[in-house]
Amino acid sequence: MSKIYINGISSVSPQSEDIFEEENPLVYKENTLTALDQDYKSIINSMMLRRMSKAVKMGLYCSKKALLEAEVEIPDAILVGTGQGCMQDTEKFMTNMLESEEGLLSPTSFIQSTHNTVGGQIALDLKCKGYNMTFTQNSVSFESALLDAILQMEDESTQNILVGGVDETSQEFTGFQRLDAQIKKENISNLDLYKSESSGTIISESAAFFSLAPEKKASSYAEFKDVEIINSIEISGLNSKIELFLKRNNTSVSEIDAVILGRNGDARFDHYYEELQNGMFLAKCQLGFKHLVGENNAVSSYAFWLASKILKEKQIPEIFKLNTLNCSAPGKVLIYNQYLGRNHGLILLQSL
Amino acid sequence: MKGIAVTGMGIISAIGRDIEETHLSLKYGKNGISFPEILPTKHKDLPVGEIKLSNSELSELLNLPEDHSYTRAALLGIYAIKELLENSAYDQFPEDTGFISGTSIGGIDMTEKHFYDYKNNPEKRKYIQAQHPGYTTEKIAEYFGLNGMITTISTACSSSANAIMMGAQMIESGKLMRVIVGGSDCLTKFTLNGFNSLKILSTKNSRPFDNARDGLNLGEAAGYLMLEAEDCINGKTVLGRVSGYGNANDAFHQTASSENGEGAFQAISKALKKANLSTTDIDFINAHGTGTKNNDLSESVALKRIFGDKVPYFSSTKGFTGHTLGAAGAVEAIFSLLAIQKGEMFPNLNFSTEMLETGLGPVTGFQKKNINTMLSNSFGFGGNCTSLIFQRNE
Incomplete structure (x- = not known):
């Protein structure tokens, strides 16, 4: 079996990607942490950008940056792990449907609600007709995508694989996580997380994508x-x-x-x-x-x-x-x- | 021996609660399309492939305690896998059995049901996590004591076809000896209203590949297969083999398929290549054929691109079950294996006129035919296209 090298990486999270160089991490005082805004316009078509939910934006942004770093134009496979998928659009369609009691609905948010929207949008943007897969298994969604990367790499014709994980927060659905004790009741500072003795955690949104290949480069990670x-x-x-x-x-x-x-x-x-x-x-x-x-x-x-x-x-x-x-x-x-x-x-x- | 052995299967859909009943419905052209009775929707005039068992009836049949927290997709999944287990050589699944399940919406039926309850009704909060597809898979796994490699694929309508493909690859690579693959999706207001907002639901029974087709009917189902490595077979009956698979992306539009059926073309080509077969080896095709203008034309164009003037016998079984979304790939994998085993072609219901653009006509009546090799297509939102090839166990 061939080896798998990590040739390009990119992440969007509540912390800067320059955290290795910066002295002080960002401190949050609430238990829901949104991902830092990025200069999305720099690499995503602004017309497209307006319609994109955070998960799609983050996923596509990281994908393009990771591929750019690895000098890959079109990967052979796109593998995405997302435990909660496109929650913002799901929530939008759900609340519209419930509030209107199944009235006349716009399809836009439904179209963008499926879990494979991120993978599909990356394929669409890159014009990548290759293998495309989305895993959604709670906290092993990204691990599932990595497992599939190993399987796809067994095919000798595979040159490059894009693999990543992405999850976003949304108003109501993330709010529900407070009700069932997934999120801590009392607000804490993120830096005090490990001192906390209560149930629950702090919930966030993030994305990280990687360009994998069987070929090692001087710049491989x-x-x-x-x-x-x-x-x-x-x-x-x-x-x-x-x-x-x-x-x-x-x-x-x-x-x-x-x-x-x-x-x-x-x-x-x-x-x-x-x-x-x-x-x-x-x-x-x-x-x-x-x-x-x-x-x-x-x-x-x-x-x-x-x-x-x-x-x-x-x-x-x-x-x-x-x-x-x-x-x-x-x-x-x-x-x-x-x-x-x-x-x-x-x-x-x-x-x- | 070529391909990965299928050693068990189980199914529940609108046309049957087990393999036998399902087969009889297919054979005698008995569709499962009706108006919604279990789904609490306002759209009582939209035909669906509904399983006429409420959640409490399903729970009773499965001997579950009253306070359980299974989603409908989990109940259907367990129901189908129980049949698989009963027909297998196992009393319970061995510890190293993997589980890969496909679903498009998982447990969102619980979210739409309890959305306004969560705030004031702590008893309902057990369903908060149920929204996400992995939960349904975990509940099924928990029921059968499966603890190892468990994951969920959600690529809309190709989800369970992809689960079958990944399972086959896991066995080929030696990572698993045995894996349950397939999928489960239930009817929800979310999907019914979603497809309705896209204006692709028919108010009549769907007519796949017909020139006058005007949309699909949604359905619900669970279907699962047991895939096993050669070392595990030990004289067990092999129902057929997964010998080819291909996955490609249409990269054309989030929901619509391209005019030239590029994604489908690529997926079928890859599957043929993987199985080392030529186009003339395909005896019968279970088409995706949802009954929408867009899908059926795109798929027909892809078939003509692959097979030229010699498009094999094909039919869409969506007229029987409705489009069962994430479960469709597994449901139709089971139909394909039945076709091979019984030597039968199941009809494409409600067809009368070939579409002008391609002139292709599906199999419209039940026919006996020796079938060695089946192609099954599953395409979905997000451009996801998957084709599987099943072959007789030689």
């Missing part, structure tokens, strides 16, 4: 080794699952240099991470990211962006660190993420 999806697992089974995953990739815990954890400050489920932090990864450099960019179903794509940056730049900004251990030459990075104790994902990356 890292090698994407493998991904695994585990729908449901007891905490007691986590260690052996991770060991097996590493073994399958001819490595072991001792060779892992840093672990990126999806801790989100939810007192009900963070013990999955604590188990690893105090156990098998006690002596490893541990990183978090949700205190900066919040939680959403596709946010593991941000962790993938972070790992890619770390492995290329060989540095780990202090702001991401969960413990005081240093890692001077990161070589292998493991990402572990879950949401509400379900949909666990493992991703392994390696430096070049």
Whole structure:
């Protein structure tokens, strides 16, 4: 099987993409974090832009930037992971339908409500007639897309794959997440997320896309080794699952240099991470990211962006660190993420 | 042995609650189109392929506790997979069984039902997460104790065809030994009003490929297949094989298909290439054929581009079931496997006149025919086009 290199990356999130260079991260005082506005006009047709929801904008913007960096015009496949899809348009059509009691409705928001709208719009913009897939499995939506990237790369004619994760927030639907304890009741500052002892987390929107190829370039970021999806697992089974995953990739815990954890400050489920932090990864450099960019179903794509940056730049900004251990030459990075104790994902990356 | 073995299947749709009933409906031309009785919509005049079982009736049939939080798509999915399990060699699915489910809207039936309840009625809040498709897949997985590789594909009307394709690839690559693939979608006010706002719903029974076709009927269904690696077969009956698949994007418009059927053309070409077959090997096609002006013309043009003057026998079964959206690919995969097994071509209902542009006519009556190789098409919003090829187990 051919290797898979990460040749272009781009992310949009509640933090600047220059977070490695900037001293101070952005601080939010509310529990819903929107993604920072970008100069979308610079690479997206302004006529098209007006009709696009945030998810489509973010997804297309990151896609084009990642492809540009990798010097790819049209990829062979477009793979998108989005747990909640185009919620803004879904909400618009839903509320219009309910308020009008199934009256006369404009189709625009319905047309844009399907989960594959982002993937479809990227294809349309790039005029890409290749393989096109959208995964929507809660917090392993992006991991599913990565798994498909491995499958598509098995076809020897595949030169380039665009893969990414994107999720947006919307007024009512995101508001519902406050009612069922997904979002913390009391407003907290994002930087205090890991001090919080209550249920729920802070919810955000983000996108991160990557250009993958079997060919390494001088500018490549890292090698994407493998991904695994585990729908449901007891905490007691986590260690052996991770060991097996590493073994399958001819490595072991001792060779892992840093672990990126999806801790989100939810007192009900963070013990999955604590188990690893105090156990098998006690002596490893541990990183978090949700205190900066919040939680959403596709946010593991941000962790993938972070790992890619770390492995290329060989540095780990202090702001991401969960413990005081240093890692001077990161070589292998493991990402572990879950949401509400379900949909666990493992991703392994390696430096070049 | 060529292709991935299908060793089990289960289905529920408007034309039957199991494989046998479904087959009899197809054979005797008995459609499942009616007016909505279960779906609480104002549009009682729009024909649909509705399964005449309420959620509480389904729950009772599945022995679920009253306070459960299954969506309708989950109830239908479980119903279909129970049949698959009962007809399999397993008492329960082995731990390493994967599950890839396709759906277009997942559990949005619960969102539209409880949208105004969530604020003041804490009991209904268990459905807040149900809106997102992964939830429905998880609930089905939970019911059957599936804990491993579980994911959901949502590419509108090609969702479950893509799930079958991915499952086949997972087995080919050795990542899974066994995987349940397919999809489930229920009727919702959201989709009914959505398609109605696009003005592509017919007020009569849909007439795929007819010159006077004027829209589709929505339907609901769940259909699932068990795919297994060679090492797992051990003398089990192999119902057929997934030998080809192709996925392409039309890259033309968010909802409309291109005039030259480019996406469909690419998907079919890739599927033929993957199966290492030539156009003359295809015995029968289960077309996407929704009954809309746009789809049927685009698909017909694509068929003519691929097959030239020798377009094989084809039919759309949407006249039986309605368009079951994300479930359609799996439903029609099962119809395709039945066609191969029984040596039967199921008719394209309500057809009378070839469309002027192409002059293509589908199979309009039940016919016996030896079928070794079937092509099944599924196209969707977002330009997503998928074609699957099923072959007899030799």
